[in-house]
Amino acid sequence: MELRKATYKLYPTKQQAEALNHALRLHCEFYNAALQERVEAYKKCRISIKNKDQQPQIKVIREEIPEFATLNYSSLQVTLRRLDKAFSAFFRRVNSGVKEPGFPRFKSHKRYPGIGFSSHGDGWRFTPGEDWKHGRLRLTGVGHIRCRGKARVAGKIKSMELLHRRGEWLISLTMECNGVLREPTSGKACGLDWGVNKLLSVATESDGYQVDNPRWFQQEREKLKALKQAVSRKKKGSNRWKKACKKLSTHHRKAANRRNHEHHQLSAQVASQYALVATEKLQVKNMTGSAKGTSEKPGKNVKQKAGLNREILDTAPATLLAMIAYKVKETGGLFIETPTRKLKPSQRCPVCWSVKKKTLKERVHQCEVCGCNEDRDIAAARVNLIWALYELGSETGLHRACSVKPPPSL
Ligand SMILES: [Zn+2]
Incomplete structure (x- = not known):
C-alpha cells in the first residue's frame, strides 16, 4: 500500500x-x-x-x-x-x-x-x-x-x-x-538527460529525441518583473497597492499552474512509453548555489552561471524528474538514478566509454577515440541508459532483452 x-x-x-x-x-x-x-x-x-x-x-x-x-x-x-x-x-x-x-x-x-x-x-x-x-x-x-x-x-x-x-x-x-496502478504499455527502456538548451533529451535503444524548453517562462519573467515594480511603487497598504499585490499573486499562480500542467503531461508521456527510465542523480542545489562564491574566493564566470542558474531553476527539472519517477514506478517500471560522479554521463562517450571534458558551450559530443558524433545531451542520456541496462541488468537479465552493445569497461 x-x-x-x-x-x-x-x-x-x-x-x-x-x-x-x-x-x-x-x-x-x-x-x-x-x-x-x-x-x-x-x-x-x-x-x-x-x-x-x-x-x-x-x-x-x-x-x-x-x-x-x-x-x-x-x-x-x-x-x-x-x-x-x-x-x-x-x-x-x-x-x-x-x-x-x-x-x-x-x-x-x-x-x-x-x-x-x-x-x-x-x-x-x-x-x-x-x-x-x-x-x-x-x-x-x-x-x-x-x-x-x-x-x-x-x-x-x-x-x-x-x-x-x-x-x-x-x-x-x-x-x-495499491502498489502497481497501471500496466506499462511497452517493455522499452530509455535514458534521460535534462538541460538548459533542451528540457529533456531521451535516448532509446535505437534512437533519440528531444523536448524543447518552454520559452514562455522567460517571457513570464519579464512580466513578473514589471508587476513587482508596480507593487513597490505604490504606497504600502493603499488600495492601489492591494490591487497590484493581487495582480502579482495571480500571475505567480498562473505561471506555476501552467508549468505544473506541462510537466504532468510530459512525465505521463514518458512513463507510458518506457518501462525503464535511467537518468543521472540530480542535485540542483549544488548546481545553482555556487556561482557567486565568497568575497575571498569569488566564483568564476559569475554572469554566465547566474544566467544558467536562472534557467536551471526555470525549467524546474527536479519536479519534472520526480513526476517521471513516480509515474514510472506506478506502472511497475524501473526508475534508475545513475551515479553522476562515477559515471560522468556528460563527458563519457556512449560508444567507446572514453571520458573527455566538455565545456558548456560544446553542444555536440565528438569522440576523438572512436569518431562517435551525437548531440551532447542525447549522448549523455545514452550513457545513462547503457549503464542502467548493464550495471543493473546483469542481475535481472534486462540487457539480454535489448540490442544495446555493452560498454568496454563493464
Ligand atoms: Zn568514443
Whole structure:
C-alpha cells in the first residue's frame, strides 16, 4: 500500500466561503493561543509544555467558548500536533547548532495555511465523481461544496487538508493506493538527460529525441518583473497597492499552474512509453548555489552561471524528474538514478566509454577515440541508459532483452 495525494479546488458559495473563513480564523486563534501558552510557561516557570499537556484542554475550551464547539474535534487535535511539530523542528535545529533556528511564530489569519482533518467520515466526506473526476465535499457546519480536479489513481481516502492559498480554497486528500496502478504499455527502456538548451533529451535503444524548453517562462519573467515594480511603487497598504499585490499573486499562480500542467503531461508521456527510465542523480542545489562564491574566493564566470542558474531553476527539472519517477514506478517500471560522479554521463562517450571534458558551450559530443558524433545531451542520456541496462541488468537479465552493445569497461 502506498500513500498518494490528490488535490481538488473548491467552489464554495459566498455563505460557505464565509463559514470556511470563520473556521480558519478560529483555528489560527487556537494555534496562536497554544503557542502563547508554551512561550509563557517557559518564560515564567521554565517549564516546557508538551502536546499531551495541551490536548486535554480542547475539551475545556469547547465547553467554555461555544464557537469552538462548532469545529471538528479531531481537526483541533491536528492543529495542536502541528504546533508540536513546529517545536520539535525548532529544537532539532537548536541541537544541531543552526545559527538562527527560527522560533515558531505567531501566525496571522491571512497567512494561516489551512485545517487538517483526520479519518474520513469524521465530520467530512468526499464523494468523487465518475473516474475520480471532480466531486463533492460534505463538511459539517458548511454543507456540500462543489470540487473540481482529478485524482490520477483511485484509492481509499484516509485524511484531508483544507488549504487556503491566495484567496482560493483547495483540498489535498491523502489516499491509500495499491502498489502497481497501471500496466506499462511497452517493455522499452530509455535514458534521460535534462538541460538548459533542451528540457529533456531521451535516448532509446535505437534512437533519440528531444523536448524543447518552454520559452514562455522567460517571457513570464519579464512580466513578473514589471508587476513587482508596480507593487513597490505604490504606497504600502493603499488600495492601489492591494490591487497590484493581487495582480502579482495571480500571475505567480498562473505561471506555476501552467508549468505544473506541462510537466504532468510530459512525465505521463514518458512513463507510458518506457518501462525503464535511467537518468543521472540530480542535485540542483549544488548546481545553482555556487556561482557567486565568497568575497575571498569569488566564483568564476559569475554572469554566465547566474544566467544558467536562472534557467536551471526555470525549467524546474527536479519536479519534472520526480513526476517521471513516480509515474514510472506506478506502472511497475524501473526508475534508475545513475551515479553522476562515477559515471560522468556528460563527458563519457556512449560508444567507446572514453571520458573527455566538455565545456558548456560544446553542444555536440565528438569522440576523438572512436569518431562517435551525437548531440551532447542525447549522448549523455545514452550513457545513462547503457549503464542502467548493464550495471543493473546483469542481475535481472534486462540487457539480454535489448540490442544495446555493452560498454568496454563493464
Ligand atoms: Zn568514443
